[in-house]
Amino acid sequence: xxxxxxxxxxxxxxxxxxxxxxxxxxxxxxxxxxxxxxxxxxxxxxxxxxxxxxxxxxxxxxxxxxxxxxxxxxxxxxxxxxxxxxxxxxxxxxxxxxxxxxxxxxxxxxxxxxxxxxxxxxxxxxxxxxxxxxxxxxxxxxxxxxxxxxxxxxxxxxxxxxxxxxxxxxxxxxxxxxxxxxxxxxxxxxxxxxxxxxxxxxxxxxxxxxxxxxxxxxxxxxxxxxxxxxxxxxxxxxxxxxxxxxxxxxxx
Amino acid sequence: xxxxxxxxxxxxxxxxxxxxxxxxxxxxxxxxxxxxxxxxxxxxxxxxxxxxxxxxxxxxxxxxxxxxxxxxxxxxxxxxxxxxxxxxxxxxxxxxxxxxxxxxxxxxxxxxxxxxxxxxxxxxxxxxxxxxxxxxxxxxxxxxxxxxxxxxxxxxxxxxxxxxxxxxxxxxxxxxxxxxxxxxxxxxxxxxxxxxxxxxxxxxxxxxxxxxxxxxxxxxxxxxxxxxxxxxxxxxxxxxxxxxxxxxxxxxxxxxxxxxxxxxxxxxxxxxxxxxxxxxxxxxxxxxx
Amino acid sequence: xxxxxxxxxxxxxxxxxxxxxxxxxxxxxxxxxxxxxxxxxxxxxxxxxxxxxxxxxxxxxxxxxxxxxxxxxxxxxxxxxxxxxxxxxxxxxxxxxxxxxxxxxxxxxxxxxxxxxxxxxxxxxxxxxxxxxxxxxxxxxxxxxxxxxxxxxxxxxxxxxxxxxxxxxxxxxxxxxxxxxxxxxxxxxxxxxxxxxxxxxxxxxxxxxxxxxxxxxxxxxxxxxxxxxxxxxxxxxxxxxxxxxxxxxxxxxxxxxxxxxxxxxxxxxxxxxxxxxxx
Numbered sequence: 001x002x003x004x005x006x007x008x009x010x011x012x013x014x015x016x017x018x019x020x021x022x023x024x025x026x027x028x029x030x031x032x033x034x035x036x037x038x039x040x041x042x043x044x045x046x047x048x049x050x051x052x053x054x055x056x057x058x059x060x061x062x063x064x065x066x067x068x069x070x071x072x073x074x075x076x077x078x079x080x081x082x083x084x085x086x087x088x089x090x091x092x093x094x095x096x097x098x099x100x101x102x103x104x105x106x107x108x109x110x111x112x113x114x115x116x117x118x119x120x121x122x123x124x125x126x127x128x129x130x131x132x133x134x135x136x137x138x139x140x141x142x143x144x145x146x147x148x149x150x151x152x153x154x155x156x157x158x159x160x161x162x163x164x165x166x167x168x169x170x171x172x173x174x175x176x177x178x179x180x181x182x183x184x185x186x187x188x189x190x191x192x193x194x195x196x197x198x199x200x201x202x203x204x205x206x207x208x209x210x211x212x213x214x215x216x217x218x219x220x221x222x223x224x225x226x227x228x229x230x231x232x233x234x235x236x237x238x239x240x241x242x243x244x245x246x247x248x249x250x251x252x
Numbered sequence: 253x254x255x256x257x258x259x260x261x262x263x264x265x266x267x268x269x270x271x272x273x274x275x276x277x278x279x280x281x282x283x284x285x286x287x288x289x290x291x292x293x294x295x296x297x298x299x300x301x302x303x304x305x306x307x308x309x310x311x312x313x314x315x316x317x318x319x320x321x322x323x324x325x326x327x328x329x330x331x332x333x334x335x336x337x338x339x340x341x342x343x344x345x346x347x348x349x350x351x352x353x354x355x356x357x358x359x360x361x362x363x364x365x366x367x368x369x370x371x372x373x374x375x376x377x378x379x380x381x382x383x384x385x386x387x388x389x390x391x392x393x394x395x396x397x398x399x400x401x402x403x404x405x406x407x408x409x410x411x412x413x414x415x416x417x418x419x420x421x422x423x424x425x426x427x428x429x430x431x432x433x434x435x436x437x438x439x440x441x442x443x444x445x446x447x448x449x450x451x452x453x454x455x456x457x458x459x460x461x462x463x464x465x466x467x468x469x470x471x472x473x474x475x476x477x478x479x480x481x482x483x484x485x486x487x488x489x490x491x492x493x494x495x496x497x498x499x500x501x502x503x504x505x506x507x508x509x510x511x512x513x514x515x516x517x518x519x520x521x522x523x524x525x526x527x528x529x530x531x532x533x534x535x536x537x538x539x540x541x
Numbered sequence: 542x543x544x545x546x547x548x549x550x551x552x553x554x555x556x557x558x559x560x561x562x563x564x565x566x567x568x569x570x571x572x573x574x575x576x577x578x579x580x581x582x583x584x585x586x587x588x589x590x591x592x593x594x595x596x597x598x599x600x601x602x603x604x605x606x607x608x609x610x611x612x613x614x615x616x617x618x619x620x621x622x623x624x625x626x627x628x629x630x631x632x633x634x635x636x637x638x639x640x641x642x643x644x645x646x647x648x649x650x651x652x653x654x655x656x657x658x659x660x661x662x663x664x665x666x667x668x669x670x671x672x673x674x675x676x677x678x679x680x681x682x683x684x685x686x687x688x689x690x691x692x693x694x695x696x697x698x699x700x701x702x703x704x705x706x707x708x709x710x711x712x713x714x715x716x717x718x719x720x721x722x723x724x725x726x727x728x729x730x731x732x733x734x735x736x737x738x739x740x741x742x743x744x745x746x747x748x749x750x751x752x753x754x755x756x757x758x759x760x761x762x763x764x765x766x767x768x769x770x771x772x773x774x775x776x777x778x779x780x781x782x783x784x785x786x787x788x789x790x791x792x793x794x795x796x797x798x799x800x801x802x803x804x805x806x807x808x809x810x811x812x813x814x815x816x817x818x819x820x
Contacts (some may be wrong), residue, residue, distance in 0.1 A: 057440060079442035089437035093455040093539045102451070103441035136541040147437070154442060263657035271662075288680050375561035380569060386752065386798035388759045391791050394779035398588060399600060474670035481672055492673050511676050515669050522668025 005071055006032035007158055007190045008056060012065035014215075015051050025051040027215040029065070033158075038184060038191045040201035040208050040224075042247070048216030049194045050086065053162050056192060057083040069158070079103055082151035086162040086194075090143045090150075092135045096127060099135070099146055103154035121149040124186075125179065141165075141172040145179065152187070159191045165200070177203055181230055198247045202240060203230055210250050220250045290509040298509040301328055302338040302491070327507035336491060338513070342521055345480065345488040349472045349525075351408055356415025357468060361461060363416065364423025365453065374424075385417050393479050407479045414475040415468045422464025426457025459540055462533040469529055473522045488518055577603040588782075595782060602785040610785040622769035624793065627758050630686070634693025634761070635754045639747055642698035646705025650739070651731070656706070666699045671760045684765040692761040697750040704746020708739030744809040751805055755798045 013029040016022050025048035033039050041049050054060045055067050058077040067074045069081060077083065091099050101118040109117075122128055125145045135143055144164050151159065164180075165173045181204055184191065195201050201208055202224060210220040224243060226234055234240055276292040278284075290298075367374040367381075393410045400406040438452045454461075480489025492514040580601040588598050599606055614620035649656035671692055682688040712735050720730040762772025771794060778786035 057436075059436060059439075077436075077439045079440065081440070083437070083440035085433060085437060087433045089433045091434060091437075091452070091455070092541060093458065094451075102438070102443070105451070106438075106442040106444070106447055134539045136539060150441065259654070260657045260660070263654060264661045267658040268661045372561070375558045376565040379562040379566050382799065382802075383566070383569075383795055386755070386795040387791050388756045388775070388794060391759060391775050391779065391787065391794075394782070395784075395787060398598065398782055398784065470667050473668050478670050478672045489673075492676075508677060508680050511673065515673055515677075516665075518673070519665040519668045523664045526664070526668075 004035060006034050007070055008033040008192060009068045010052070010056070010062075010065065011068070013052070013055065013062045013067060014064035015048070015055065015060065016063045024215040026055075026062075027217050029216065029218055031209060031218065031221075033190055033192055035190055036188045038193065038204060038206045040205035041192060041194045041211065042198060042201045042208060043196065043211030043216060043219075044213050044251070045196060047211045047213050049196075049211055050162055052211075052216070053083075053160050053192065053194050057081055057160050079107070079154045080156050081158045081160055082154065082156035083160045084144075084147050084151055084162065084164050086164070086166060088140075088143065088167075090135045090138075090147050095132050095134055096122065096138070096146050097131045100150050100153055102150060107154065117153055121153055124183065125149050139172075141168050141176055144168070144176065148180070148183070152183070157190060159189050159193075161191065161193045163195055166195075173200070180204065185229055198244060198251075199235070202226070202243055202247070203235060208247070210247065220247075222246075288508065290507075290512070295509045295512050298328055298507070299338070299513045301332065302336075302510070302513060305332065305335070305337040327510050331491060331510070334485075336486070338491070338517060341486065341488045341491045342517060344486050345473075345476050345518075346521060348408060348411060348476045348480075348487065349469075352411030352415050352472045352476065353468065355408075356412040356472070357419050357465065359412070360416035360419025360468070361423040364420040365427050365449075365457070367420070368424040368427030369453075381417075381420060389414055389475055389478060393482055397483055407484055410479050411472055411475045414471050418468045418471045419461070419464050422460045422467075423457065426460030426464075427453060459533075459537050462529070462536065466526055466529045466533070469525050470522060473518065473525075477518060488514055573601075574604055577601040598782060599784050602788055606785050607788060610789050614786070614789060619769065619774070620789075620793065623771045623774055624797070626769045627762065627771035628797065630689055630761065631693060631751075631754045631758050634690045634757075635697050635751055637690065638694030638697030638754070639701050639750055641694065642701025642746075642750070643705045643743060645698070646702040646707075646743075647709055647736075647739075649702070650706045650709025659702075663699060663702055666695060671696055671757045675760060675763060679764055689761040689764050692764070693754050693757050696753050696757045700750040700753055701743070701746045704742050704749070705739065707746075708742030709735055711742060712738040741809075744805070748802060748805045748809070751801050752798055755794055755801070759794075 008031075010029050010031040013026060013031075014024070015026040016024045029052060031052075041052065043049050051060065055062050056069075056074065058074050058081065069078075091102070094102070097115075097118055100121055101114040104114040104117060119128075119131075122131055125148070127142060127146065127149075130138060130142065135146070138146065144167075148161075148164065165176045168176060177200060184204075193201070193204060205224050207221070207223050209218060211217065212219045226237070226239055226243070272292065279289045279291040280293075283289075363377070363381075367377050389410055392413065396406055396409055400409075434452050434456050435448065438448055443452065476487070477489040477492070480487035481493045482489075484490050492511050581603055584600045586596065586598060588595050602610070611620075645659065649659050674692060674695065678688040678692055682691055716734050716738060717730060720734050725733070759772040759775050762770045763776060766773040766776060768774070771790060775787060775790040775794075778784070778790055
């Protein structure tokens with residue numbers, strides 16, 4: 001029995017930033033993400049993880065190699081590949097509700113249906129009280145969750161998340177990780193999650209891909225066989241520590 | 253924060269009042285010739301004459317010849333003869349300003365957004381923009397006059413031009429500086445062209461555009477008056493210059509009282525329009541962090 | 542309309558961009574050349590100026606005519622002496638107006654009360670075109686260099702007041718709080734933190750002011766108009782009218798504006814080397 005086609009595939013991908021001094025960000029990346037997998041992309045700062053994600057999202061064309069989504073070459077952004085950036089991208093001139101409903105608006109869905117889906121998602125992330133608030137009234141963590149809800153509204157099959165919790169403090173980050181894990185349990189999707197935090201990666205993912213420093217190359221690619229659903233207990237289990245040690249060794 | 257608006261008014265008013273007082277004292281102190289530094293009363297008289305549109309009848313016959321009360325300058329005389337009043341002139345200039353804004357703002361914004369959005373368009377268009385921008389409006393007005401004469405549309409062209417040129421920069425920076433992240437997010441969510449412009453580009457660039465609009469308002473007033481001074485028989489510019497023949501326009505034998513009345517009125521009108529723009533800005537940018 | 546995928550986060554290098562700039566300016570030059578040649582025979586050569594006809598007006602002077610004009614102006618020394626004189630006035634007016642504007646702007650930025658006091662005056666001058674102030678200045682300050690320089694200084698001052706004011710006001714609170722936490726006195730905080738942070742705004746407004754100064758020179762040089770003077774050259778050319786002279790005059794001013802602007806940019810870049818590029 002042959003394995004089903006990967007949802008995301010990078011074949012021999014390389015990327016060099018042009019300019020006066022061209023910098024090679026990625027080299028010979030070969031990567032496959034299968035349906036409903038939660039894959040964490042881990043690596044030190046500057047190893048090209050964001051570049052790779054941008055390529056998957058359709059905003060950069062690889063200098064060498066090719067990138068495919070569901071078998072077809074990636075040719076520009078698409079709501080099928082929901083993308084949450086590292087930077088603050090919540091639209092400050094729209095309320096929380098309008099933000100979440102934006103993807104549906106782009107699709108031409110009528111206001112009633114938009115309201116239904118939007119309301120459900122806002123409740124899912126626990127921000128019903130802030131439905132009509134402007135982003136300036138939200139904390140950083142809340143803003144990020146709104147961005148995640150916004151991306152989920154169009155029900156994409158694939159999620160690309162670029163260090164979404166990077167700017168948050170440890171407590172909030174742990175909480176957000178739980179939220180994300182919970183969301184993923186309820187609506188299984190294919191996820192490619194970029195982070196430089198090994199613990200975060202282990203906690204959330206089914207599979208771990210480790211990149212080397214610039215130029216980024218795939219250094220390791222292994223399964224994370226921790227039981228689901230994950231919880232606080234998982235963080236302190238011996239299996240967790242063993243995997244953590246493995247990562248540290250790979251990285252050094 | 254209720255004390256603050258009153259403080260603003262009080263101090264501003266006091267500052268103006270102090271100047272008016274000082275000027276009155278100075279101008280009445282017989283230090284300067286009244287034709288050069290018109291006493292405040294004369295300015296007031298000129299103002300009234302221009303508003304009412306007629307000379308006040310002389311109190312005694314002797315006064316009419318003495319010419320001290322009743323501001324009998326040739327400047328005011330010419331204007332009154334042509335049926336010019338202050339409020340009419342102001343209305344006409346304001347209309348030109350509004351037209352210039354209505355036509356120039358979208359033009360400038362469009363150009364600026366295009367240049368900010370597309371690196372390619374920017375590379376090609378920016379040098380042309382810089383070249384055009386350094387043409388002094390006065391020279392431009394003169395040149396346009398040669399081509400097209402003194403028609404109404406031909407007065408409006410420099411105004412539209414100046415407004416558009418002013419709006420290009422804020423639109424350009426508004427799109428370039430703020431936007432990449434939002435556009436990336438929006439495009440990932442499936443937004444395309446029209447929705448992108450309407451719901452992402454314009455709101456995000458909004459604050460910068462509104463700030464630029466205030467500049468554009470000032471420039472529109474100035475250009476309108478300038479054009480009127482050179483080639484119009486109505487409007488505030490014409491009032492200041494004295495409604496004379498074309499050829500003698502730049503030979504300034506104007507009555508300073510009228511000039512002062514004109515300038516003060518213009519400043520007041522400009523300030524009013526600016527205040528409107530400011531409040532509109534405040535309301536439209538409530539969401540700014 | 543959306544940029545191509547691979548150019549989104551990283552654009553082409555400076556060489557392509559200069560090439561494009563040259564291409565578009567070159568294209569413009571070619572278009573003008575063609576238009577002026579077409580117009581040579583066709584455009585009206587006699588213009589009614591309200592009271593009389595003027596002959597031999599070249600509405601779109603062809604390049605040879607422009608070249609001839611430029612040569613004449615250069616060889617006779619008219620252009621060079623005019624540039625020298627006018628540039629001198631511009632610089633003087635710019636320095637005076639700029640200095641005054643910055644000082645006043647800083648004052649109004651620091652103390653709200655000062656702002657309220659100065660507000661009506663700044664507004665007053667903001668909406669008054671230089672051309673309207675001209676007769677007043679002549680009457681009050683006479684026909685000499687003073688009123689010309691003063692007129693330019695006024696326009697520059699208005700812009701720099703706003704810029705300095707904004708600059709002082711826009712210093713992020715965090716910097717001030719950090720300084721206070723470290724025990725800095727208000728005076729020290731002002732000198733070492735507020736002023737440097739306000740510098741970009743001040744420089745931006747100085748740039749605008751410089752451009753404005755050149756634009757105003759044409760108006761200012763209507764006062765006691767006589768040669769050598771770039772502004773008067775333009776006015777004469779406009780009144781006569783002699784279009785080739787106008788074109789050369791405008792081109793000269795344009796080139797000077799560009800040159801001064803680039804100089805200002807260079808100074809700005811050197812002075813703010815410590816700042817991160819904010820695009």
